[in-house]
Amino acid sequence: MEPGEIHALLGENGAGKSTLMNVLYGLYQPDEGEILVDGKPLQPRGPADAIAAGIGMVHQHFMLVPVLTVAENVMLGAEQVRGGMLGFLDRRRARREVAEVSTRYNLQVDPDAIIEDLPVGIQQRVEIVKALTRDVDLLILDEPTAVLTPQETEELLTVMRELKAAGRSIVFITHKLGEVKAIADRVTVIRRGRTVGTATPEASRDELAALMVGRTVRLTVDKEPATPGEPVLELSGLVVDDDRQVRAVDGVDLTVRAGEVLGIAGVQGNGQTELVEAVMGLRPLLAGSVRLGGERIDDRSTKEILRAGVGYVPEDRSVDGLVKELSIAENLVLDLYDRPPFGRGLALRPDAIKKSARERIAQFDVRTPSAEAAVGTLSGGNQQKVIVARELSRPLKLLIAAQPTRGVDVGSIEFIHSRVIHERDAGTAVLLVSSELDEVIGLADRIAVMYRGRIIGIVGPDTAREEIGLLMAGITPDPADAGANGATAGTDGGAPSPSGPGSEDEA
């Protein structure tokens, strides 16, 4: 690493990027090898050593305490005290430090805002400020853009450029090729724990992707134009609350037809999760109706909805999708275990379960030593294939796929996408929810953009990315609507950011 360089670390999930950086940050101990900082070997025994050596890290999952203020989070772990033995926390000094760093690097955050009230993009900025107040020379950003809107990502890249101009070095971990090309000075590709190549950002996307997976991959999805049929899923006037009794879905009308993929784009947390859970009978409806093939299903249990021909790939596979301690075979029948041929009466039929599992494993290319292995031992991509295999192994009318490729390697993404299109071509209606804009654009025949619990626009897949990106940020081309959204967006105005609510109104 050179001073003032942005070095991208590119690799599939499970390639060892995060592990490498955790070693650098002192969270894991290396078995062999050494780390050189300014020519001197460093053996960090914990994050404190790493920080002392001038290394800071922003984790993929933020390490912030949600109920504390920005200033309190920033001083956490390096609390300034005054009053000697009495040890009063010096909040004023922490606030001053935050303000100082904010202005120096043009990273605007309000030191008194409570973390949980802030949007994700700002929370990430707090993480960066936190690292910078420790006076680091090298900043590690572990998949920083995974949770950001295109606009927020753009802002982050600007921040990174400014840090670079100030002489800080940045290690930027990602598996998004576009960002690498936009910002990196040098690219190192890691595969299965080894460096497989170093490239300049001038290399083409396909070259980088091939380096990542070790073979050529198709990044676009080949598909014929859709031939939509009868409406399969009809939502009207849907209103749903989230776990905190806050309105999450606020009057959604939506129709998905047989043989088409309707993509719901939107930044996470705009009601997509609750919408899907309500359709699946996992969350109570406060108003509105859900119809499947003309019949109301909103009063049915989840089991009845699944049995009516709905396949569901939940967005968080480790929480909602799989029982990690159970075997692959058992997870493949998690919704069918009590139906022939897998169960009869009270008894399970282990032979039938095993036989079916072997077929599915072959058909869906699940890489595993055995069908009896616990599903938790598989890699993310293979776990996701198990879920997809389970949901696609029944005759379906409707497939709901929420974030079907999140945290999945490029090879598996390709496979899962082709399966979804295959299912569409067989006449199934597909509802795809994804915060990956590329995925929605690549797969969907129609794109509905969700913002603050509403569908604020339905556009075709050939709409410009920028336009969809603006919709995702709540800005509709219609000026009247924009004003209305600007007013609601004002609620998170506690965080003054260069393109906060204010700039939305300008647009």
Added chain:
Amino acid sequence: MTNAESGSPDKEPATTDQAARMTLDNTERAEPASQQPPERPALGRLFVANLWAANTFTVTLLSLVLAMIVGGILMIVSDPDVLATYSYITARPADALNASWALVSEAYANLFKGAVFDPDAVGLTAALSPISETLTYTAPLVFTGLSVALAFRGGLFNIGAQGQATMGVIAAGLAGFLLPLPAGLHLLVAVFAGAVGGAVWGFIPGILKARTGAHEVINTIMLNYVAVYFLVWLITQNGVQDPNRTNAISRPVDASAQLPRLFGDDLRAHAGIILAVLATWAVAWLLNRSTLGFELRAVGSNPAASRTAGISVTRTYVLIMVFAGALAGLGGSQMVLGTTAAALTPLVVAQIGFDGILVALLGRVKPWGVLLAALLFGALQAGGNRMQSYSGVSLELVTVLQALIVIFIAAPALVKAIFQLRAARAARPQTSLAKGW
């Protein structure tokens, strides 16, 4: 998967047990064997390697050894005569060592003679007596152990086996002396009543957990108190209390409702142990081979994913607690229908519910493991009686031994560190024991 592990341990531990003892002695001998042609030593070496890897069986066995060592030290420290020899240990070390060895070896020999076999016994009855005692203590522990283990596999921590057993003993006892039924039928009704009594007491925390999210640990503990004091109150009521007695004891259970003895009238072993083996088999089948068990295991590991896949989590929680309660109730019913007591007293269930928690943990919350663990606890109990009367080592030491075994098992890292075991893949079940909270 768990199927593969717990599907056949009924025979597995028996053979491994013998084999383990052999190989433990032969560890040094196995080394030279590995230099011979590759095929046979490969097998033997694999076995030794596996044994010294920190698998659950090895850790359990070594925990037992460690507990006995600590127990031996406690015996020495608590015996004034032996302790006195240590005051001049530098002058005559042999005295101290001999006295210690004599005390500890005799105590453990008596423990063994009381629990398994006494070589000096004359006649069949005397020879069978230790086994009979062990089985008598084992039977109820199997039920309460299964109760805790079943709930645990379903993600619930059932501290209420004691209360459920108490309700079981009440229901079984009442059915045993209040209902005038013919022999045979009377026994069936009494046993069934015990199961129902426990099931009701399990249903309450189950439905509270499912409907309101109330934590089952709190509720089962509280219901333990309710059950115990209900028993104390009930015993002195008219029609329940023995009319010929003034102290708190109920009428005796009719002979027609008592579990038949297995080895004749002089030995206490009764049919409860047969029921216990059947129950173990039934729970193993339920867990691994039934749709309900599938739901239970899925909900126990990940309720969110189970719900998403259409499994009714609330229904499963209620069923788990009903089954767990019924098992504990069956265990309780043996305390009055069996040979340990024939009438209800305030202490009639002893500690079987709480011991059941230890048995379940020791048995790694697997049905056949629970059976073996209960057998060990039963043996310690039976042997402890003899150890107390013959060696003068107090019965409480047995409780200390039981506690030490469980502590060592709950801290596998400690055992591994002491014996320098290699880390093995099988280390997961132990960590999962902490999950209930």
